Amino acid sequence: MADRYLSLTGTAPGRFLTRRLGLPQPAALHRWSPDRPALDGPVLHLTAGPSSLDLAPVLARTGLTVTTRRPEDAAAGGPGAGGSRPAAAVLDATGVRDVDTLAGVHAALHPVVRSVAPSGRIVVLGAPLDPADHHQSAAQQALEGFTRSLGKEIGGGRTVNLVRLTDAGAAGSTLRFLLSPRSAYVSGQVIDVLAAAGSARQADAPRADPGRPLAGRTALVTGAARGIGAAVAETLARDGARVVVLDVPQAEQDARSLADRLGGTALTLDVTAADAGERIAAELPDGLDVLVHNAGVTRDRRLVNMPAGRWSSVLDVNLASVLRTTDALLAKGTLRPGGRIVATASIAGLAGNAGQTNYGASKAGIVGLVRSLAPRALAEHGVTVNAVAPGFIETRMTAAIPLFLREAGRRMNSLAQGGLPVDVAETTAWLADPASGAVNGQVVRVCGQSLLGA
Secondary structure, X not given: OXXXXXXXXXXXXXXXXXXXXXXXXXXXXXXXXXXOOOOOOOEEEEEOOOOOOOOHHHHHOOOOXXXXXXXXXXXXXXXXXXXXXXXXXXXXXXXXXXXXHHHHHHHHHOOOHHHOOOOOEEEEEEOOOOOOOHHHHHHHHHHHHHHHHHHHHOOOOOEEEEEEEOOOHHHHHHHHHHOOHHHOOOOOOEEEEOOOOHHHOOOOOOOOOOOOOOOOOEEEEEOOOOHHHHHHHHHXXXXXXXXXXXXOHHHHHHHHHHHHHHOOEEEEOOOOOOOHHHHHHHHOOOOEEEEEEOOOOOOOOOHHHOOHHHHHHHHHHHHHHHHHHHHHHHHOOOEEEEEEEEEEOOHHHHHOOOOOHHHHHHHHHHHHHHHHHHHHHHHHHOOEEEEEEXXXXXXXXXXXXXXXXXXXXXXXXXXXXXXXXXXXXXXXHHHHOHHHOOOOOOEEEEOOOEOOOO
C-alpha cells in the first residue's frame, strides 16, 4: 500500500503544512537502482584522536571520491571535493581512549554535519572495548550513545551507524554497504567487525565483476515465494547466486514462477517437518553457500486469550525449524566452508510487542541462536551466522493493519517511514557476501532506527 503521507511531504504545500503542525517530515530515500547505484557526492574522511588504521584503500573501493580532512582542518567545514556536498562522512574514532579525546568527535563532525547531502551517510569507526582500561571502554561506549542520538536528530533521510573494528581491511564489505544506497533503511546500528580467520573470510580485493559478488555460489531462501523472502531471492540472484526458492507446497506455483524468472530452482516442503534438513541436503548434493532462514508466521493474540496451539505453531515455524535445519545442514556438511547463515529476527523480539508473546519469543530465540552458534560455527565449519531484524516493512501483512496503527508504525523511527522488502534483502546480501567473513554473531536491525527498543 502506498505511503500517501510520504508523498504529501514531498510537495511544497505538504512540507509547509507538516512543518507548521510539527508533524514528521520523511524524506524519499535513495535506494540502489541500476541508474543510481552509488551515493551522489564525495565522502569525507575525518579523524578524532590518534589512529593506526589505513582506510585509504578501503574507502577507494567504495567508488566514491574521498577527501581526507585532518583534525586541524575541521573548523573549515563546508562542502566536499569539487565544491559538492559530501554524500557521506567517515569518522575514524578508533583512537578515542578517554573523555578528553572524545572532544575530537565533536570537533570533527560539528562543522560538517549540516553539509551532508540528503540520503547521506555518517559512519563512525570505533574500537572494541578494552576490559583492562575502563577509561577507554567508557569513551568507546560513549560513541554508541552519540551515534544513536545523532541518528535521531539528523533528518533528511540520512543514516548514522557505528562500526567497531581492529582491521580496516576486514571492514571493506561493511563500509561499502553502509556507504551505499543499499543501506537506506539501516540506521542507529552498532556492528562489530572482527578479523576472521580461515575459510570464512575471502580476501577483500577488487573483483572481476564487482556487481556479482555471489557468482558461483548457491543460496537457499526459505519462505521465498512472496514478500520479503521473494525480495531476498531476487537480490541474491542479482548478485550472481544460483537461488533455491523454498516454500510450503501450497505456494508451489508462486515458488516455481519466481525460480524460473531468476534462473534458479524451486523446492517445496514444510520446514517444520522433522526430516526437513535431510530433505534439503538431499536436494543439494553439491553443497550450499548461503542459507537464509526467512520463513515465518504470526498468530497474534494476548497471552490470556492464546490457546496452546497458537503458541506452539509460531515457535515451531519461526524458531524450532530454524534450529533443526541448521543443525542438520551443518552436521551433514551441506554448508560449505566460507558459507553464510542469515536468520530473520524482528524488533518484536528485541523490544516486545503487545499481542505477540509467541512471535516475540520466537524472534528473541533467533537472537540467542545467533549469539551462541556464531563462534562455534565459524571455528568448526568456517561458516558465519548473523541475523537481520526487520522493523515496520511495507508488506501485505502490514497493509492489513488498521490505518492509525499502520501510520504509527511507519512514523515511529528516525526516518519516519516504513521500509521496503528490498531493504531487508540488501542487508541479507551484504551478510551473505564472501567478503563479509569478519561479520559474525551480529543482529542488524533494518528498521530505520525504530524508536522502540535499544
